[in-house]
Amino acid sequence: MKKIFPIVSAIAMTVFTHTAIANDCDKGERVVKLSHVTGGTTHPKVVASNNFAARVNKELNGIMCVEVYPNSTLFGDSKELEALLLGDVQLLAPSLSKFGSYTKKLGVFDLPFIFKDMDAGMRFTNSKVGKDLLNSMDKVGFVGLGYWMSGMKYFSANKPLLVPSDAKGLKFRVQTSDVAKAMIAAMGASPQPMAFAEVYGALQTKVVDGQENTWSNIYTKKFFEVQDGVTETNHQMLAYLFMTSKEFLDSLKPDVRAKFLKIADEVTQEANNSVKAAEAENRANILKAGGKIRTLNNEQRKAWIDAMKPVWKQFEDEIGKDVIEAAAKS
Numbered sequence: 001m002k003k004i005f006p007i008v009s010a011i012a013m014t015v016f017t018h019t020a021i022a023n024d025c026d027k028g029e030r031v032v033k034l035s036h037v038t039g040g041t042t043h044p045k046v047v048a049s050n051n052f053a054a055r056v057n058k059e060l061n062g063i064m065c066v067e068v069y070p071n072s073t074l075f076g077d078s079k080e081l082e083a084l085l086l087g088d089v090q091l092l093a094p095s096l097s098k099f100g101s102y103t104k105k106l107g108v109f110d111l112p113f114i115f116k117d118m119d120a121g122m123r124f125t126n127s128k129v130g131k132d133l134l135n136s137m138d139k140v141g142f143v144g145l146g147y148w149m150s151g152m153k154y155f156s157a158n159k160p161l162l163v164p165s166d167a168k169g170l171k172f173r174v175q176t177s178d179v180a181k182a183m184i185a186a187m188g189a190s191p192q193p194m195a196f197a198e199v200y201g202a203l204q205t206k207v208v209d210g211q212e213n214t215w216s217n218i219y220t221k222k223f224f225e226v227q228d229g230v231t232e233t234n235h236q237m238l239a240y241l242f243m244t245s246k247e248f249l250d251s252l253k254p255d256v257r258a259k260f261l262k263i264a265d266e267v268t269q270e271a272n273n274s275v276k277a278a279e280a281e282n283r284a285n286i287l288k289a290g291g292k293i294r295t296l297n298n299e300q301r302k303a304w305i306d307a308m309k310p311v312w313k314q315f316e317d318e319i320g321k322d323v324i325e326a327a328a329k330s
């Protein structure tokens, strides 16, 4: 069985504390690797991953042992999905914006302003259409165990952003999503897809001018330190697919599989119940650490919505009008 303990790690150009799990699986236990790209101690994905490992390691003690690899220390964005199919890792929780090579349907989560807030996003993920999307890549061999919410997203840049025209001509780091790229282009800015692990360095060296992310990522990765400020745009929701491979799941004995799935479900519920508090805590942490947050008035917010709304139409065919309507209705 593994224990969770805090360690200090120097990664990229920043130093921060994160939790890791000691490599002390007992002989005979099946080692299961959970890899993800986020860090810090207060990040919802870090907390959920560690909770999942702690539960499995206690309740399936002697049978299965989960090792958590945070901060892209095992696999980063570009390799993790391939690694899952190859059996080099068994559990991941990638952002829903990173599946474009496998399915276009999940692009619905990236449509700007489709969810008013995280509650609307959760209503959608709990709906029939949302639940069906969990299995949108079963032909590839991916199994969705649950959606882990992360937070609404906000733009930051090396200059104040209050209306979309403030972003004109700037370069913004985005995830690999085509929808995100189109959204940045609709602002008259230039999208630069890049792995999460490279964002801090790219902002610091001005390879890009800005980025978009949740309070938890902006705080735990210290993006606010190398930006003029963050604007509370609430333009998208970031959520993760807690996932495994069909091959791994099929390899478990039925009773072990049932316990494993029950723990995954309970940890998912617990994570989503506490995500808003984690986001609020990390927003406050940014302010405490000297970061600047700008809010929008109604007119400024409307200007962002108007600039980005045409993106929906662009992706209607590949995402599906029915899926977009179900998400918008939630």
Ligand code: SIN
Residues within 6 Å of the ligand: 037, 038, 093, 094, 095, 150, 175, 195, 196, 212, 213, 217, 238
């Ligand atoms: C993550 O939260 O897993 C990463 C999000 C990003 O790449 O911006």
